[in-house]
Amino acid sequence: MAAIPTENKRLFRGVACCIDPSTRDTSFANTSRKRRPSSSQEDKEDLMDECTAALVLMHLSCSPHSPNGWVEQLSPAASLSDACSWRSGTPSPPLSESGPSWLSASDEGIGLDDDFDELPKKKKAVCTSSSYSNDDTTTRVVYQCRWPGCHVMKSTCPSIEAHVRNAHLGPRNEREGDEDMEGDDHEEEFYYTEVEVGFTSPPPTLSHRDMARPPHEGSYPEPTLSHRDMARPPHEDPEYQRALAAATPVSIPKTASFSWPVSAAVSPVSIRKSGKQMKLSVSAPNAKVPGSPSRRARGDTKKCRKVYGMEHRELWCTQCKWKKACTRFGD
DNA sequence: TATGCCGGGAG
DNA sequence: CTCCCGGCATA
Ligand SMILES: [Zn+2]
Numbered sequence: 001m002a003a004i005p006t007e008n009k010r011l012f013r014g015v016a017c018c019i020d021p022s023t024r025d026t027s028f029a030n031t032s033r034k035r036r037p038s039s040s041q042e043d044k045e046d047l048m049d050e051c052t053a054a055l056v057l058m059h060l061s062c063s064p065h066s067p068n069g070w071v072e073q074l075s076p077a078a079s080l081s082d083a084c085s086w087r088s089g090t091p092s093p094p095l096s097e098s099g100p101s102w103l104s105a106s107d108e109g110i111g112l113d114d115d116f117d118e119l120p121k122k123k124k125a126v127c128t129s130s131s132y133s134n135d136d137t138t139t140r141v142v143y144q145c146r147w148p149g150c151h152v153m154k155s156t157c158p159s160i161e162a163h164v165r166n167a168h169l170g171p172r173n174e175r176e177g178d179e180d181m182e183g184d185d186h187e188e189e190f191y192y193t194e195v196e197v198g199f200t201s202p203p204p205t206l207s208h209r210d211m212a213r214p215p216h217e218g219s220y221p222e223p224t225l226s227h228r229d230m231a232r233p234p235h236e237d238p239e240y241q242r243a244l245a246a247a248t249p250v251s252i253p254k255t256a257s258f259s260w261p262v263s264a265a266v267s268p269v270s271i272r273k274s275g276k277q278m279k280l281s282v283s284a285p286n287a288k289v290p291g292s293p294s295r296r297a298r299g300d301t302k303k304c305r306k307v308y309g310m311e312h313r314e315l316w317c318t319q320c321k322w323k324k325a326c327t328r329f330g331d
Numbered sequence: 332t333a334t335g336c337c338g339g340g341a342g
Numbered sequence: 343c344t345c346c347c348g349g350c351a352t353a
Contacts, residue, residue, distance in 0.1 A: 334351105334352080335350105335351090335353100336350090338348090338349095340345105341345085341346080341347100342343105342344085342345085
């Protein structure tokens with residue numbers, strides 16, 4: 001009566017479906033599990049949702065006031081083109097780097113078109129900004145290896161890449177056979193950084209700060225980006241969100257203390273931190289084993305439900321909608 | 332209390 | 343398959 005479990009609210013909506021007497025809906029299944037209209041399949045739909053969701057999330061994080069008024073505005077397909085052109089029209093002035101190149105690299109080839117090729121097909125635009133370092137005006141660019149312990153410096157892009165590949169990554173692109181992961185290894189990029197050296201300024205800036213990861217997939221090996229929302233691979237949407245969040249220039253006025261689900265981009269040089277090894281080994285972290293070890297230990301990140309709220313359920317990831325393990329914010 | 336999600340049921 | 347919910351373990 002007074003304390004509705006917050007879910008009933010939606011439950012009513014589902015049954016009563018008041019706000020919209022859909023014409024072609026004569027069946028009034030009052031007490032049966034009824035299916036959602038669900039427009040159609042979720043192909044681009046889902047992608048758009050993700051896009052919209054992210055956008056919405058951004059808005060939500062920026063404007064603490066007026067909890068409503070967002071979806072109504074940018075949910076319909078009308079915003080599809082808009083929702084995806086945002087990353088180009090971001091109000092950010094200093095858009096130069098410090099983020100996934102694929103975000104700023106593509107200008108018109110927007111992935112959300114037909115085939116969607118983002119960074120798996122990443123062009124070799126690595127050594128570009130350094131090309132005209134030859135000018136020799138005041139600054140010079142050198143490439144420094146960022147392998148833990150190694151600080152080798154080279155003066156040209158190919159050199160450092162060769163160094164990284166030969167000295168650290170191995171002669172070939174044959175890393176540990178983890179699972180998936182395809183050709184397309186330009187991993188070397190992740191292990192060196194270009195440093196601008198003026199006349200006598202040793203430590204100028206570090207660019208690829210959080211790019212230093214252990215030998216892992218450098219991109220999505222997923223060719224079929226249709227249901228990357230379901231099977232819950234170790235890394236997928238979260239990564240996307242992460243990157244998105246990391247690249248988002250939004251200053252987030254301190255008014256809202258909302259924190260992104262992943263606290264993206266803060267790890268300086270996380271060398272080895274992949275926690276997706278098998279937790280099944282000596283000294284299991286589970287000391288109490290409640291009864292069913294199969295039950296997911298529910299991470300601490302906010303899932304779609306909490307992030308978007310019971311209303312706006314349409315923005316949840318598919319799994320969340322179905323009360324299954326969330327995939328978008330797979331923590 | 333609310334949230335996350337497993338297991339299971341309806342189409 | 344997709345979609346949904348009861349109910350439980352959690353926080
Ligand atoms: Zn989710």
